[in-house]
Amino acid sequence: MSQKINLRVWLKIPDAEAATVKNTLIRRLGYGHILADVKKERLFSIEVDSGDPLELARSFAKELVNENKESHKVHIGDLVYEDDYVPVKVALHIEDGEAISVRERLRNRLGFANVMDVKKATVWKLYFKTLRPEAEIAAREIAEKLLINPHKDAYEILSH
Amino acid sequence: MKIAVLQFPGTNCALETLVAVKTVGMDGEIFRWNRPAGELSGFDGFIIPGGFSYQDRLRAGAIAAKEPVLSALKEEAGQGKPIIGICNGFQVLVESGLLPGSTGGCAGGKSNVDMALAQNVMVSGGKIVRRGYYCDWVHLRHEAPSRRSSGSFAIERGALLKIPIAHGEGNLVTASPGLIKELNENGQVVFRDCDKNGRIINEFPYNVNGSTESIAAICNEPGNVLGMMPHPERAFFAWQLPAFDPRKQRPDDPGPGRRVFDSMKRYIEVRA
Secondary structure (H helix, E strand, O other): OOEEEEEEEEEOOOOHHHHHHHHHHHHHOOOOOOEEEEEEEEEEEEEEOOOOHHHHHHHHHHHHOOOOOEEEEEEEOOOOOOOOOEEEEEEEOOOOHHHHHHHHHHHHHOOOOOEEEEEEEEEEEEEEOOOOOHHHHHHHHHHHHHHOOOOOEEEEEOOO | OEEEEEEOOOEOOHHHHHHHHHHOOOEEEEEEOOOOHHHHHHOOEEEEOOEOHHHHOOOOOOOHHHOHHHHHHHHHHHOOOOEEEEOHHHHHHHHOOOOOOOOOOOOOOOOOOOOEEEOOEEEEOOEEEEEOOEEEEEEEEEOOOOOOOHHHOOOOOOOEEEEEEEEOOOEEEOOOOOHHHHHHHOOOEEEEEEOOOOOOOOOOOOOOOOOHHHEEEEEOOOOOEEEEOOOHHHHOEHHHOOOOOHHHHOOOOEOOOHHHHHHHHHHHHHHO
């Protein structure tokens, strides 16, 4: 039976891309009255068909996370996010070459033959001054206005 | 005849583009993104050069597309002034909705963007042989009739140009049904990648980035806004051509890229 290992990875040094997105949302798109902060994580969802998932997660993290500048968190199965922000997951809906490369490297170069699939996404953590559902409506708007290009990306508001 | 060469943080081809503008006899200056956008109205044409605006954060061209100068540029485009986006400039024009500017956006979404320039995917013999950033000299075939677009105004249909590319995201894709057909029917496909004899071969190394129908450049419906992935300013003088090209031995000759800048000048002259 297959299992999904979710690896959430974020920078522990300042994230310039998240800062630029926050700046653009506040200064250019007028979200200053509602938006408090923007953070970003990378998400790897790795499907395996055998092995101890926690042990595998440790091995995958060793390969995919640079501990000098990044931190990570592992979730086996369901993803759980904190309550104080709206998590917006953005992923390609066209073929994701980087995810394929990661899968092939794990399987063929690093010997993880039990890796069946790898999916990659960016999770934007939008901190609002207001509560849901207003925050969620604004998050959808932000995703469609800035975070995605609908011709290649899809987004999803993740539940807590 | 004054051209604004727009410069965002991370734009890195502004200077050579300005040299090309001045060498064909136009006046010009580098226009930084944080100048009052209203000052753009004092120019007769605009070029967004290549580079990595905002370090390609989020995705290439996405942040620059939200700058006030782009809103001002839309107004200038509406007046028929020529705008040429080269490489990252093309990505900015697509992300801002200025190109192709035909459908008013993707159905159901709030985006006013009609297409995307996605990551390069090089396909040969039905297999993906390479992905991502690639730089090389490519051949382009001019697909539109002359006078159709501002940046190819003085180039005859079928002309071949040898110009370099250098990008990681030039793979034109769209989820808008019928858009490519519409671009073809309207003569908005300006250049396609081809082989040295002008044949369109829809696979690597002729199609260098996986772009739909080998499209390398498009214009808006009126033709004044042109976006192209190749860098004409890097083939402006014959001495810039690669060592194996015999034209390099005649360094004073114009290079093939000069025709894009000559076209822009001619377009402005005719329009005046």
